[in-house]
Amino acid sequence: MTGRKREKYGLILDAAEKVIARSGYHGAQVSRIAKEAGVADGTVYLYFKNKEDLLVSLFRERLGSLVQRFHDSIRETHTAGEALRIVCGIHFTMLEKHPDLAHVTQIELRQSSPKLRSAIGLTVKPYIVLIENIVRKGIEENTFRADLDTKLTRLLLFGAMDQVVTSWIISGRKYSLSGQVDKTVDFFLRGLTVQERKIR
Amino acid sequence: MTGRKREKYGLILDAAEKVIARSGYHGAQVSRIAKEAGVADGTVYLYFKNKEDLLVSLFRERLGSLVQRFHDSIRETHTAGEALRIVCGIHFTMLEKHPDLAHVTQIELRQSSPKLRSAIGLTVKPYIVLIENIVRKGIEENTFRADLDTKLTRLLLFGAMDQVVTSWIISGRKYSLSGQVDKTVDFFLRGLTVQERKIR
Amino acid sequence: MTGRKREKYGLILDAAEKVIARSGYHGAQVSRIAKEAGVADGTVYLYFKNKEDLLVSLFRERLGSLVQRFHDSIRETHTAGEALRIVCGIHFTMLEKHPDLAHVTQIELRQSSPKLRSAIGLTVKPYIVLIENIVRKGIEENTFRADLDTKLTRLLLFGAMDQVVTSWIISGRKYSLSGQVDKTVDFFLRGLTVQERKIR
Amino acid sequence: MTGRKREKYGLILDAAEKVIARSGYHGAQVSRIAKEAGVADGTVYLYFKNKEDLLVSLFRERLGSLVQRFHDSIRETHTAGEALRIVCGIHFTMLEKHPDLAHVTQIELRQSSPKLRSAIGLTVKPYIVLIENIVRKGIEENTFRADLDTKLTRLLLFGAMDQVVTSWIISGRKYSLSGQVDKTVDFFLRGLTVQERKIR
DNA sequence: AATGAATGAGGTTTCATTCAT
DNA sequence: GATGAATGAAACCTCATTCAT
The missing domain is CATH 1.10.10.60 (Homeodomain-like)
Known part of the structure; x- marks a missing residue:
C-alpha cells in the first residue's frame, strides 16, 4: 500500500x-x-495539501537530495580547497545532467510566490552552511586567509556559482557547465590578481 | 504637450x-x-503599451541610470583593481541608499514573467559587459591572471555581488551593505587562499 | 453617474x-x-464585495423596506390591537403581492450559510422589536394582560406569522394569504379558549 | 447479521x-x-443510499421518536387545554435535555437541500396533525372557540413554539426553555388581551 | 461485508485591458 | 488627452460517490 x-x-x-x-x-x-x-x-x-505544497515538495525532494550528496561527498575529503572543488563539481555536474531540474530551479521557481520562495530558501540554507563550514575549516587549516568573513564569503561563493548555472541555462546550454568547474574554483581560491606562493 | x-x-x-x-x-x-x-x-x-511595458520601463529607467553611473565613474580610474572597487562601491552604496529600489530589483521583479525577466536581463547586460571590460583591462595590464575566462569571470563577479545584496535585503538590512565592499573586492582580487606576492 | x-x-x-x-x-x-x-x-x-454581500444586500433592500413600512404605518394608529392588525396585514399582504420575494425569504435564504443567516437575523430584528413595542404599548394601555412576558411574546407572534407564510408558500400558494390576517390576529388577541368580556 | x-x-x-x-x-x-x-x-x-438518505434517516429516527412520545402522552389526558400544555411541555423539555439535537434540528438541518427539507417536513407533519387534533377536540369539548380555523391554528401554535426554541438556541441557551412552557400555553389559550370569564 | 484510494465536475473571484463618453 | 465602468477568461480546490480488492 x-x-x-x-x-x-x-x-x-x-x-x-x-x-x-x-x-x-x-x-x-x-x-x-x-x-x-x-x-x-x-x-x-x-x-x-495544495499547489504550493506540491511545489515546495518538488523543490525539497530534488534539491534536498542534492544537498545530501554534498554532505556525503565531503566527509572523505581532506583539504578545504579540495572540498570546494568537490562541491562545485557536484553542483555543476548534477544540474548539467538534469537540465529540466536546472531550468526549474534556476528560472521557473524564482518567479514563485513569497511563501514558496521562502520555503526554497530554507531548503538551500544547509547548502550555504556547508559552504561556510568549508571556509571555516580552510581558515583552521591555515590554507584560507584568516581575515575572511565566513558569512560574507559563503554568499560570494554561492552567488557566483548560482549565477554561472543561471547564465548557462539562459544561454540555451550551449557549452559545458561542468567544464566551468576548474576555472570557477580557481577563481575562488586564487582570485583575480597575479600572485605567487612565497618561496621559502 | x-x-x-x-x-x-x-x-x-x-x-x-x-x-x-x-x-x-x-x-x-x-x-x-x-x-x-x-x-x-x-x-x-x-x-x-501594457503592464509589462510599464514594468520594463521602470526597470530600464532606474537600473539604466545606475548602469550609466558605472560607466561615468570608471572612465577616470586607472588600474582594473581600482575600477572593480569603484564598481562594487557604487553597486552596494546606491542600493543601500535606495532600499525601496533594492527591494524591488532584488526580490519583487524576480518574480515576474519570463518576458519581463528577459527584458531585465537586457538592461543589466551592459553592466555585466562593463565588468568584463574591467577584467579584460586587468589582464592587459598584467595585474589580472592571463588565464582568466573573461566571460565566466564576469558572471562570478556579478553573481557574487548580487547575492550579497539579496541576502542583505532578506536579512532585513540589519547591517551595513557598503561595509561589505572592501571584503568583497578583496575576495575578488585575492581569492580565499593564503598567498603572498613574489619577492623579486 | x-x-x-x-x-x-x-x-x-x-x-x-x-x-x-x-x-x-x-x-x-x-x-x-x-x-x-x-x-x-x-x-x-x-x-x-462578494456573493454573500450580494445576498445580504438583497435581503436588506427587500426586507428592510418592508420593516420601514411597518414603522411608517404604525405611527398613526391608536390601540395596540389595531397596530397588531396592521402589522400582520402588511406582513401577509406584501408577501402575497410578491411571491418571488416570499419564496426567497421563507425558503431559499434559510438554506444559507451561517454568516448570511446571522445577517438576515440582524435585518429582521427591528421588526421583532417593533412587535415587542406594540405588546408593551398594549400593556400600558391596559388592553393587554399585564403579566405578559414581552420578550417571549414577540417570539410567539413573529414565529406564528412566519410559519403561516412558510406553509402558504410550501402549499403552492393555493389559498389567500391575506385572508388569514383576521383569524391570525384574532388568535393573537383572544387565544383559543371561549372567553367573554366582563360585563361591568 | x-x-x-x-x-x-x-x-x-x-x-x-x-x-x-x-x-x-x-x-x-x-x-x-x-x-x-x-x-x-x-x-x-x-x-x-446517499448522504441525503443518511440525513433524512437521522431526522426520522430522532424526531420520529419525539413525535411518538407526543402521541403516547396525550392519550391519557382529558381536556384540550391540558393536552396542549403537555405537548408544549414535552416539546420544550425534550429539546432542553438534548441541546445537540436541538441545535441540529433548529439550526443546522434548516440549511439543507430542498429534498431534505421536504423529507423533514413529512416527519414533522404528524406532530402538526396532532396539534390540529387537539384543537379540534377543544372545539368539540366547547372549551375552544368554535370559529377557529383548525388548519391555520395548528400553524400558529407550531410556528410560535418553534420560534421560541430557535431563539433559545441562538441566544446560547442562557435561560430555561422549559420555563417558558406556562407562559407560552397561557398565550395560546388566553391570547394577549385582558379578558375575564363570564360570571354566570 | 468492508475498505479507502481515486475520481472529476463545478463555482467564486481577480485583474489586465478596452472603449464610449 | 483623459476617464473609469465594464469586461470575461482562467484556475484552484472540495467532496460525494464509486469500485477494485
Whole structure:
C-alpha cells in the first residue's frame, strides 16, 4: 500500500517537474500536472495539501537530495580547497545532467510566490552552511586567509556559482557547465590578481 | 504637450515603484498604480503599451541610470583593481541608499514573467559587459591572471555581488551593505587562499 | 453617474431575486445572476464585495423596506390591537403581492450559510422589536394582560406569522394569504379558549 | 447479521448527529461521519443510499421518536387545554435535555437541500396533525372557540413554539426553555388581551 | 461485508485591458 | 488627452460517490 502511495507521489512530482520545465511556472496548472501524471485533479490533493505544497515538495525532494550528496561527498575529503572543488563539481555536474531540474530551479521557481520562495530558501540554507563550514575549516587549516568573513564569503561563493548555472541555462546550454568547474574554483581560491606562493 | 506627457509618464513610474515596494510584485495591480499616480486606469495605457511595458520601463529607467553611473565613474580610474572597487562601491552604496529600489530589483521583479525577466536581463547586460571590460583591462595590464575566462569571470563577479545584496535585503538590512565592499573586492582580487606576492 | 450606478445595482439585485426564486439558493450562481442582469460576471463585483454581500444586500433592500413600512404605518394608529392588525396585514399582504420575494425569504435564504443567516437575523430584528413595542404599548394601555412576558411574546407572534407564510408558500400558494390576517390576529388577541368580556 | 447491521447503522447515525452538532451542517462531510463512526467511507453507502438518505434517516429516527412520545402522552389526558400544555411541555423539555439535537434540528438541518427539507417536513407533519387534533377536540369539548380555523391554528401554535426554541438556541441557551412552557400555553389559550370569564 | 484510494465536475473571484463618453 | 465602468477568461480546490480488492 505504501509502495503504491509513494509511487503516485513520485509520479505527480515527476509530472510537475516536466510540466514546469515545458510550460514555465505560470503554465503549471494543477490540472495539467494531473493529466501529465495520469491521475485525476483531485488525486493531487490526496498527496499534497495544495499547489504550493506540491511545489515546495518538488523543490525539497530534488534539491534536498542534492544537498545530501554534498554532505556525503565531503566527509572523505581532506583539504578545504579540495572540498570546494568537490562541491562545485557536484553542483555543476548534477544540474548539467538534469537540465529540466536546472531550468526549474534556476528560472521557473524564482518567479514563485513569497511563501514558496521562502520555503526554497530554507531548503538551500544547509547548502550555504556547508559552504561556510568549508571556509571555516580552510581558515583552521591555515590554507584560507584568516581575515575572511565566513558569512560574507559563503554568499560570494554561492552567488557566483548560482549565477554561472543561471547564465548557462539562459544561454540555451550551449557549452559545458561542468567544464566551468576548474576555472570557477580557481577563481575562488586564487582570485583575480597575479600572485605567487612565497618561496621559502 | 511633450513636457506634460513626460510629467505623467514619470508620475506613473514613480507610483509603480512605490506600489511595488509597498505591496510586492503580485500586489502591483494597474489600478493601484494608477490611483497612486493620481490618474485613471486607462491613462496608464496612453503611456505604456501594457503592464509589462510599464514594468520594463521602470526597470530600464532606474537600473539604466545606475548602469550609466558605472560607466561615468570608471572612465577616470586607472588600474582594473581600482575600477572593480569603484564598481562594487557604487553597486552596494546606491542600493543601500535606495532600499525601496533594492527591494524591488532584488526580490519583487524576480518574480515576474519570463518576458519581463528577459527584458531585465537586457538592461543589466551592459553592466555585466562593463565588468568584463574591467577584467579584460586587468589582464592587459598584467595585474589580472592571463588565464582568466573573461566571460565566466564576469558572471562570478556579478553573481557574487548580487547575492550579497539579496541576502542583505532578506536579512532585513540589519547591517551595513557598503561595509561589505572592501571584503568583497578583496575576495575578488585575492581569492580565499593564503598567498603572498613574489619577492623579486 | 450615480443614477447609472444605482441602476445596475438594482438590476443585479432584481436578477438575484429572480434567479433564486427560479433555481433555488443553491442554483444561484454568480454567473447566472450576472447573465440574468445582462452584465458580465466581473461587474457584479463592482457593486458587491462578494456573493454573500450580494445576498445580504438583497435581503436588506427587500426586507428592510418592508420593516420601514411597518414603522411608517404604525405611527398613526391608536390601540395596540389595531397596530397588531396592521402589522400582520402588511406582513401577509406584501408577501402575497410578491411571491418571488416570499419564496426567497421563507425558503431559499434559510438554506444559507451561517454568516448570511446571522445577517438576515440582524435585518429582521427591528421588526421583532417593533412587535415587542406594540405588546408593551398594549400593556400600558391596559388592553393587554399585564403579566405578559414581552420578550417571549414577540417570539410567539413573529414565529406564528412566519410559519403561516412558510406553509402558504410550501402549499403552492393555493389559498389567500391575506385572508388569514383576521383569524391570525384574532388568535393573537383572544387565544383559543371561549372567553367573554366582563360585563361591568 | 441483522443485529450487526443495525449496530453499524446506529453507529453511523450517532456519528452523524455528533459531527453535525460539532461542525455544522456544512462541515458534515461523509468522510468525517465515517471516521467518527469508525467505519470506512464506502461502508456508509452500504447502509444509506446517499448522504441525503443518511440525513433524512437521522431526522426520522430522532424526531420520529419525539413525535411518538407526543402521541403516547396525550392519550391519557382529558381536556384540550391540558393536552396542549403537555405537548408544549414535552416539546420544550425534550429539546432542553438534548441541546445537540436541538441545535441540529433548529439550526443546522434548516440549511439543507430542498429534498431534505421536504423529507423533514413529512416527519414533522404528524406532530402538526396532532396539534390540529387537539384543537379540534377543544372545539368539540366547547372549551375552544368554535370559529377557529383548525388548519391555520395548528400553524400558529407550531410556528410560535418553534420560534421560541430557535431563539433559545441562538441566544446560547442562557435561560430555561422549559420555563417558558406556562407562559407560552397561557398565550395560546388566553391570547394577549385582558379578558375575564363570564360570571354566570 | 468492508475498505479507502481515486475520481472529476463545478463555482467564486481577480485583474489586465478596452472603449464610449 | 483623459476617464473609469465594464469586461470575461482562467484556475484552484472540495467532496460525494464509486469500485477494485
